[in-house]
Amino acid sequence: MASNDVDSVPGTFAPALRELGMQLRKLGAHRSIQIGGILFGAIVLVAIFADLIAPFDPNENNYRAMLAAPGDAHLLGTDAFGRDILSRVIHGTRLSLVVGIIVVIATGVLGTIIGVLTGYVRWLDSPLMRVMDGLMAFPGVLLAIALAAALGPSVVNAAIALTITFMPRTARIVRGSVLVVREMPYVEAARACGAHDRRIVLRHILPNAMPPLIVQLTFVFSVAILAEAVLSFMGVGPPPPTPSLGNIIAEGRSYIREAPWIALAPGVAIAISVLGLNIIGDGLRDSLDPRLRNL
Amino acid sequence: MRSVIVPRVLSAIPVLFVVSVVTFLLMWLVPGDVASQIAGPDASAAELAAIRERLGLDRSIFEQALIWYGNLFKGDLGQSYVLNRSVVDAVIERLPVTLSLTFLALVLAIVFGFVLGVVAAANHNSWIDQLTMTGALIGLSLPDFWFGLVLIFFFAVELGWFPTGGYVPLAEDPIGWLNAMTLPAMTLALTQMGVIARMVRSSMLEQLGQDYVRTARAKGMPGHVVLFKHALRNALIPVVTLIGIMTGLLLGGAVVIEVVYSLPGVGRLIIGAIQNRDYPIVQGGLLLTAAIFVFVNIAVDILYTFIDPRVRHGKQ
Numbered sequence: 059m060a061s062n063d064v065d066s067v068p069g070t071f072a073p074a075l076r077e078l079g080m081q082l083r084k085l086g087a088h089r090s091i092q093i094g095g096i097l098f099g100a101i102v103l104v105a106i107f108a109d110l111i112a113p114f115d116p117n118e119n120n121y122r123a124m125l126a127a128p129g130d131a132h133l134l135g136t137d138a139f140g141r142d143i144l145s146r147v148i149h150g151t152r153l154s155l156v157v158g159i160i161v162v163i164a165t166g167v168l169g170t171i172i173g174v175l176t177g178y179v180r181w182l183d184s185p186l187m188r189v190m191d192g193l194m195a196f197p198g199v200l201l202a203i204a205l206a207a208a209l210g211p212s213v214v215n216a217a218i219a220l221t222i223t224f225m226p227r228t229a230r231i232v233r234g235s236v237l238v239v240r241e242m243p244y245v246e247a248a249r250a251c252g253a254h255d256r257r258i259v260l261r262h263i264l265p266n267a268m269p270p271l272i273v274q275l276t277f278v279f280s281v282a283i284l285a286e287a288v289l290s291f292m293g294v295g296p297p298p299p300t301p302s303l304g305n306i307i308a309e310g311r312s313y314i315r316e317a318p319w320i321a322l323a324p325g326v327a328i329a330i331s332v333l334g335l336n337i338i339g340d341g342l343r344d345s346l347d348p349r350l351r352n353l
Numbered sequence: 354m355r356s357v358i359v360p361r362v363l364s365a366i367p368v369l370f371v372v373s374v375v376t377f378l379l380m381w382l383v384p385g386d387v388a389s390q391i392a393g394p395d396a397s398a399a400e401l402a403a404i405r406e407r408l409g410l411d412r413s414i415f416e417q418a419l420i421w422y423g424n425l426f427k428g429d430l431g432q433s434y435v436l437n438r439s440v441v442d443a444v445i446e447r448l449p450v451t452l453s454l455t456f457l458a459l460v461l462a463i464v465f466g467f468v469l470g471v472v473a474a475a476n477h478n479s480w481i482d483q484l485t486m487t488g489a490l491i492g493l494s495l496p497d498f499w500f501g502l503v504l505i506f507f508f509a510v511e512l513g514w515f516p517t518g519g520y521v522p523l524a525e526d527p528i529g530w531l532n533a534m535t536l537p538a539m540t541l542a543l544t545q546m547g548v549i550a551r552m553v554r555s556s557m558l559e560q561l562g563q564d565y566v567r568t569a570r571a572k573g574m575p576g577h578v579v580l581f582k583h584a585l586r587n588a589l590i591p592v593v594t595l596i597g598i599m600t601g602l603l604l605g606g607a608v609v610i611e612v613v614y615s616l617p618g619v620g621r622l623i624i625g626a627i628q629n630r631d632y633p634i635v636q637g638g639l640l641l642t643a644a645i646f647v648f649v650n651i652a653v654d655i656l657y658t659f660i661d662p663r664v665r666h667g668k669q
Contacts, residue, residue, distance in 0.1 A: 192371020196643045197605030200623070201375075204639050207627040208382040280494070287496050288609055292624060307499050311613070314517075318506050325499035333494035340490075 090341030098334030101327070105152040114142035116149040116301045125317045135319040137309055146301035147323045153213070153302045154283050154331070160217040161282040165225045166275050172225070173232020173267070174259055178240060187233070190226035198223050202285055206294040213296045216289050223285070224278050231274050235267035242266075269346035276339035280332045287328050303328050357658045365647050372647070376640045377421055380632050381414060390630050391434060408434075430637035435629045440637035444619055448641075450520060451618035454610065455603045457534055458541035462599070466546045470553025475580055477558060485550065493547030497606055501540035501613040508536060518615035537614045541606050545599050552595060556588035563587075593660055597653035601646040 085091055104111060113133070120140030128135040134143040172190070176183045193201070205219035239245065245262050253261075289295035290304025298305055303324040310321025380387065388404040389396060396404075405411045409420055424431065430440040473485040509517040515536050521529035560566060561584050569579045608620025615621070619638050626634035 188367045189371055191368045192375060195368050195372050195601075195647050196375070196639065197601045197608075197646055199602075199605035200608050200620075200639060200642060201605075203608065203627070204379055204623070204635055205382070207635070208379050210384055284496050288498060291498055292609065292612065292627075294627065307496075307502065311502055314502060314506055315510055318510075321499065321502050325496055325503070328496045328499065329491070329494055332496075333491060336490060336494050 085342070085345055088341045088345050090337050090344065094334045094337030094339075094341060096334075097330055098338060101151060101331045101334060102155065104148055105155045108148045108152040112142075112145035112148045114145040116141065116146040117299050118142070125313065127317075128319050134323045135317065137306075137317070137320050138313060143306070143320060143323055146306055147303065147327050150301040150303040150306055150324055151327050151331070153296060153300065154286050154304075154328070157213060157217050157220070157286045157296075158279050158282045158331075160214075161220045161224065161286075162275050162279045164217065164221040165228050165278050165282075166271065168221065168225050169228030169274075170232050170264070170267075170271065172229040173234075173271075174236055174263070176229065177233040177236025178255070178259060178263065183233075187230070190229055193222065193226045194230075196223075199285060199288055202289060203292055203294055206289050211294055211297040213300075216286055216295045219289070220282050220285050224281065228271070228274050228278060231270050232267055235270050236263055239263045239266045273339060273343045273346055276335055276342055280335035280339065283328060283331050283335070287324075358655055361651055361654050365651055368647055369644060372643045373422070373425065373640065376636045376643075377418060379636060379639070383632070387630070387632065430640065431633040433626070433631050433634050435626070435631045436634070440633045443622060443634060444638050444641050447617060447619045447622045449523075450616055451604070451607050451611065451620060451642075452645075453523070454534065454537055454541060454607050454616065454618060455600065457538035458545070458603050458607070459596070459600060461538055461542035462545035462549055462603075463596070465542070466549025467553055469546070469550035471557060471580070471585065473550065473554045474557035474561065474584075477561075482554075486554065489547035489550040491547075493544045493551075495543065497540055497544050498609045498613050500543055501536070501610055504536050504540055505613075518613075520616045533614075533616075537610050537616060540613070541603060541610045544606070545603060548599070549592065549595070552592055553588060556591050557584055560584040560587045590657075590660060593653065593657055597650040600649045600653075604642055604646055 118141060120136065120142075123132065123136050123140045125138055126132050126136040126140070128143075132142050132144065134147065136142055137146070172186060176186045176190075202219045202223040205222055206216050209215035209218060240263060242262075245258060248258050248262050286295060286302070287304035287307070290302040291308045293305075293308065295304055296302050306324040307321045310317070310319075310324070313320055383390070388401045388408070388410055392400055392404055402411075409417055412420075421431075428441065430444075432438070433440055433443055436443055469485045469489060473482045473489075476482050505517050508514050515532055519533060521533045523530040561580075566579055566583055569583050570576075607618060608623065610616070611618040611620040612624055619642060623635055623638040626632070626638070
């Protein structure tokens with residue numbers, strides 16, 4: 059267990075950081091990433107400052123202004139309880155981003171662990187991937203709905219259900235990159251130098267498996283936002299009266315004739331978040347995935 | 354050909370096994386006591402015990418699993434708690450609605466997706482390309498259940514061209530069926546149409562950059578022949594593989610669309626069962642849908658070998 063000299067070469071981080079900075083600047087110059095960044099950035103700001111921006115308490119009933127059309131008092135109108143739609147959409151946006159972020163982090167961590175295990179440890183590959191295949195055999199939304207329903211309606215359970223649903227594909231992508239990278243000459247060279255598995259995985263394989271993972275996680279984020287809305291719409295998401303974009307739409311569905319504005323705004327909020335993330339994801343894929351670069 | 358089909362069919366066995374385990378464990382995930390959830394808060398201890406015994410919940414999980422798998426191999430997915438009938442019957446009765454919705458949406462998505470993708474690729478980097486691709490991106494970013502409500506509002510509530518929901522069996526009234534299915538199928542197709550359009554476009558552009566396309570052009574072949582006979586045929590191959598995955602997405606999406614349009618399909622059956630805590634229906638619906646998805650994927654893989662001569666002839 060001699061303290062590993064190769065493991066602690068001083069100064070290896072500085073060039074890595076410089077490299078990262080350069081990468082980020084290059085990414086920032088990409089037009090898709092800029093456009094998507096503006097759209098999604100606006101949504102993130104709304105979510106962060108929800109308490110400051112929202113003109114009303116999202117759960118405050120106002121029986122004098124039930125189903126009020128959009129106007130001066132309520133910019134986007136009110137629902138059947140007289141609650142301000144704009145405020146509910148703003149808070150719903152925050153909730154859907156929170157669920158999205160939890161799902162992205164959980165999917166990223168679990169997907170990476172399982173992807174590396176299956177890609178690097180041969181005897182684990184087959185059994186673990188069969189489980190992943192089995193999970194992927196369910197139509198995604200349906201599995202998420204069933205899991206969320208079984209676990210019971212809550213923010214955390216929605217995130218768990220979505221993670222179980224989206225993680226297998228992410229694991230498969232990480233595994234794919236690991237399988238390619240592990241055969242690279244520099245990995246062989248590292249092994250020849252006496253580097254042990256942990257170092258090879260952490261310093262050589264993971265960094266090189268990152269780009270496809272980052273692209274995938276951008277899309278997981280956008281799909282998670284859509285799917286959280288579906289769960290709430292179906293009544294198995296975070297329980298009311300907590301405003302979520304999906305349950306506002308579900309409510310709007312009942313008043314589609316009298317008050318079509320209820321369902322309109324939350325859908326637009328979802329669309330802007332998802333569109334922004336998809337545009338960012340396209341840009342990231344263009345600039346990070348060398349196979350598509352020349353297309 | 355057999356060397357392709359047999360292993361592919363066999364590979365479904367472990368997948369279906371995992372599917373069945375997940376489905377079985379779903380019930381075990383339910384927090385608290387399933388019996389008291391079914392019976393409600395006022396149930397007496399005797400009533401609870403009776404429910405547990407009837408559902409086999411008083412046995413250990415291994416015994417329950419044994420019984421469940423034993424029945425599964427006999428094609429019995431249990432009895433609905435609420436509907437008083439077998440799960441298999443209830444699901445199969447609803448299946449035509451879901452499958453026809455999925456099929457219609459798939460056809461719409463493929464037809465329009467291909468047209469948009471080919472048009473965009475043929476006009477690469479022009480405003481037509483930009484417009485179609487922006488449209489495709491917006492299409493795949495919209496929440497489909499919400500888009501369904503927008504369609505209901507405009508085409509059913511405001512214009513009155515289509516019903517706001519409900520179902521008419523095809524055998525009873527084909528026109529009524531088409532009327533009832535148009536908006537749901539359009540809604541469900543939207544996202545996948547965008548996905549296919551983008552995929553077809555990039556696949557076409559890749560082919561259009563190949564040497565054989567340049568050769569064809571150089572020898573004076575008309576542009577549309579190059580586009581359709583050369584590029585499109587080769588561009589088809591990666592897109593076909595996508596159709597298997599897409600069927601799964603559409604089957605899942607159909608659940609939500611059925612709720613939006615009040616169509617009596619498997620999706621609405623499952624959602625209703627979730628609300629009634631009718632777990633056997635949830636399990637059975639989930640299991641059968643996943644099984645259909647697995648078999649569609651096998652069919653697509655086999656179809657793939659027919660389209661791609663490289664796969665059809667020689668292994669490696």
